[in-house]
Amino acid sequence: MKNTMVTRRQALGLGAAGSAALILAGCGGSSSSDSSSSSSSDSTEKSSYKVAMIMSGTITDGGWDQGHYESLQRALESHDKWEMLEPKENTADADAATAAQSYVDQDVDLIVGNGNQFASDWQEVVADAVENHPNVHFLITNTDPETEMSDYETLDNVETVLPDFTQTGALAGVVAGLMTQTKSIGFIGGMKLPSTISKYSAYLAAAQKVNDGVQGQYNFEAGYTDASLGTQLTEQWINTYDVDVMWGDASAVDNGSRQALEAAGADTHFDIAQPIDIMGPDQPTVITSTVTDWMISQAMDEIESGSFGGGKAITANIDNGGISLGAFSDKVPSDVQDQITSYVEQIKDGSFLTDAEVDAVKSTLG
The missing domain is CATH 3.40.50.2300 (Response regulator)
Known part of the structure; x- marks a missing residue:
């Protein structure tokens, strides 16, 4: 059965109307990290990488999306091989897959989605990228892959971030x-x-x-x-x-x-x-x-080393600087x-x- 998920984007539309039911499916559907590692490590070391960010709000919202943007900026400061493309702001659910596909078509190495709404929006884009753009990787924040991505065909090119x-x-x-x-x-x-x-x-x-x-x-x-x-x-x-x-x-x-x-x-x-x-x-x-730091730096490191993927959830906590x-x-x-x-x-x-x-x-x- 397909998950029924309440996303932050959907919550934005509800205002103060009340809480919605969150039906979480059981674990399953994740590909093993072994297949991810072999897939990623087949690619030769690159001299340059590109990263793009897709968000439901703006980089100056004073909160959620600005926090993600600042996390990306910090990651870039320690990764001189990486270049940031212009973020896509105010992305509606209906446009999320198209926004991601536009970056996939450019073979962008890392596409960051700011929130669990992208877990449902990007399923087909992710599956297509595995087949046709194997060097494209996806990082989706605030998402539990076991409960929110169990119906994905593959998670070889996906990781998520979960704060403590x-x-x-x-x-x-x-x-x-x-x-x-x-x-x-x-x-x-x-x-x-x-x-x-x-x-x-x-x-x-x-x-x-x-x-x-x-x-x-x-x-x-x-x-x-x-x-x-x-x-x-x-x-x-x-x-x-x-x-x-x-x-x-x-x-x-x-x-x-x-x-x-x-x-x-x-x-x-x-x-x-x-x-x-x-x-x-x-x-x-x-x-x-x-x-909260959204651990984009760690995702970049894993892409460079060929260890990214397999539906792993990166924990952001005090110990690794994700929470402070x-x-x-x-x-x-x-x-x-x-x-x-x-x-x-x-x-x-x-x-x-x-x-x-x-x-x-x-x-x-x-």
Whole structure:
């Protein structure tokens, strides 16, 4: 049976209409990494490579797509054999396959798709590329190949990237728990996806670990485009629950949340941004950011060595630099920054939160 998947692109169209069902098929359908390695390693070493990026938004959106673009720029800084082609921005689902095919026809070495919507959009393009353009490779982010690509004919030329959502949530939770003065923190998610639930559960569990008694307010159905909804939710939580620290996973909605925090007082109401580092004078409420690097550099290395493919999922975590905290505002006292640094090391080595502590929060979410 073909997977029924909710993608980030589909969620953008839903706004605040509510959560959708996410039906995940079982594992299967992946080609072995052995066949991938033999296929990739047959090609001779090249003196130059090309990379292209396809995104649902823009490189200046201040969040999701800008984060991917910045990850690509960082990767290029350490790969002087690689050249970036002009990204395709604002790519609708209906145009996604055509956009990818245009790069395939140019024998672009690496095509990056910014989000799991491309896993469903590119199935036929990927299959054709294996047969007719064997040097073309695909990297799709935020995608689990076992559940979201099980109906692919082959994954010889595909890899995905999966951030460690628990680590990301724990980083934000430590900051929130140490900075809240009211023991009341909030979280807004664009849609009730497994990644959203994992992030929030670790966020609240970590905050409670460093500050006993912290309570969390959440909304998983805010969509990604309505900034006014972010303002409305945050104002309500400030007035009703005295929330003084927010973390968001809802793109433009997060901008609205920051407006409400600023109106309530930027010296006492704080925001933790993601997925890029936006702390600065233009963001008076942002005290730090949880930053995701999309591991494009590793994909480039694997292509050069002939080891790319087989449907492998690259994990982005603290250990490999895929997950990190951005710069701190001077509103975070130096002793608190020292505490956060210590907790980051514990999160990194897995000694900070247990699965049971995270699951205890998940069990309350329904």
